[in-house]
Amino acid sequence: MAQRLALFIGVGRYANAAYADRQPSCCCADAHAFAELLRENSPRTPQPNFRLLGGEVYATPDPFDPLDPEMSAEALTTRVRDLFTMVRRGDALLYFTGHAITIDEGTDLLLLTPDDDPHSPATRRGIRMSDIRKAAFSSQASSMTVILDCCHSGVAATMEWPRNATILASTDERTASQSQFGTHLMYTSALMAALQGAAADVQGVITPLSLHSTVCALLNLGEDGQQPVLRTWSDATAVLRQVEASRQITEDELARIVPDDTRDGMAPARRRTGLRTFEGMALPVFDGFPAKDSTFTVHPEHESPTARDGMMRSGDETWERLDGLQRDMELFKHLRNAKLLEAYIREPDGTTHEADLFWACMAEWDTDRHEPTGRQGYVRLTDLGRLYWDIQHKR
Secondary structure, three states: OOOEEEEEEEEOOOOOHHHOOOOOOHHHHHHHHHHHHHHOOEOOOOOOOOEEHHHOOEEEOOOOOOOOHHHOHHHHHHHHHHHHHHOEOOEEEEEEEOOEEEEOOOOEEEEEOOOOOOOOHHHOOEEEHHHHHHHHHHOEOOEEEEEEEOOOHHHHHHOOOOOOEEEEEOOOOOOOOOOEEOOEEHHHHHHHHHHHHHOOOOOOEEOHHHHHHHHHHHHHHHOOOOOOEEEEEOOOOOOOEEEOOOOOOOHHHHHOOOOHHHOOOOOOOOOOOOOOEEOOEEOOOOOOOOOOOOEEEEOHHHOOOOHHHOOOOOOOOOHHHOOHHHHHHHHHHHHHHOOOEEEEEEOOOOOEEEEOHHHHHHOOEEOOOOEEOOOEEEEEEOHHHHHHHHHHHHO
16 A cells, blocks of 8 residues: 655744734644544545654644744754655655745745744744755655645745645735634635545545635635635646545446446446347447447336336335346436436437436336337436546546
C-alpha cells in the first residue's frame, strides 16, 4: 500500500505580548479536527488513510506551550522537510492554519510560528513558503498537497511548484481575511464539510480538485467575499479521502458501461439468463455502450416478463429471480440514481423528450389495447456518464 503521510500545524496562541488581542485561538481546534477527519476513511477501512508525521498534531495551546521548542520556526521547518523527504512513491499532505505575512516584497509567504516577534523584520519567525517549495522539488512523493488557511495564503499559488503538487489556499495573495464560522475558520469549516461527503464523486472519492470546487461553492453560498485559490500541475489523481457515496456505484457497475472487448478482457464475466423474444425478434441484452454517445433501446420486458400483459414487478423479488433483462434494469436504475444515465422517449413524429426510466421501458406498448404505440424508449449516458465512459474505456 502506498505511503500516505501528513503534517498538521495549527498555531492558536503566540508567545509575544503583541498578539494578546489577536490570538487565533480556533486554529488549534481546526488542526486537530482536520487531522482527525483525514486519518480515516468513512466507513473506516482496514488501513488508515493519512498517518501523522511523528504521530502528533503540532498545535498551540494544546498540547504544546507557545514557547515549546517543538513549535519553534526551526523545529517546524525541519518537520516540513522531513515530511517531503520521508514520503517516496506515496502521498504527502501539509496543512497549516495560523497567522501569515508576505515577505520579500510579496514574493514569499511566512507562516508565523509561536515564537514570532512582530516588532522588527529581523525577529520575524516562521516557515518560509520558499523552503516548503524547495522541499517539494526534492521530494520523491507521487503527490503533494499543501492546504493553507491563513492570511495571504494565495502567495503560495503564485509560485512555481513541481509536477503532482497541488496548493489549496484559503484566499488570494492580497487578502488578510480569516473569517470564522462557529468554532472553526470559514475555509477549514468548508473543507471539513466537503471532506465529509459533499465533494465525493459517485464512488465516494474526494480529490483536491473536487475539494476545491465544492469549497468554492460552499463559500459563495455564504457570500463572505473570501475566494479560495487553487494551483495544480498533476498527471495523477490524488485521493484525499473516500466516503460512503450517497449514490453507491460498484466498480463492476461502472465497468459495464463500456463493452467487454474494449477493456482487454479485464471486466468480469457478465451472466446472461432468460433471454426473451417478442414477435420473433430477440430483445437486446445490454453489453455496454459501444460509444459514449450511443443509445440503448429499452422494452417492457426490462420491467417484467409479463409487463406487456399489464403485470408488473412486485418489487420484492430476489436477485436470483431476476432474469438478464431485469438485471440490466437494476443496473440502469443505479446509473440513473448516480446521474450517469438518463431515459427518453421518441414519439412517432420523431420528437424526443426526457422521461422516467419506467415509462421509457413501457413506451412502445399499450398494455390496455395490447398493441404497439409507435413510441420507443431509450437510455443514454449523461455528460457525467460520458466522462466516466472515457475513464473506463482508457483503463
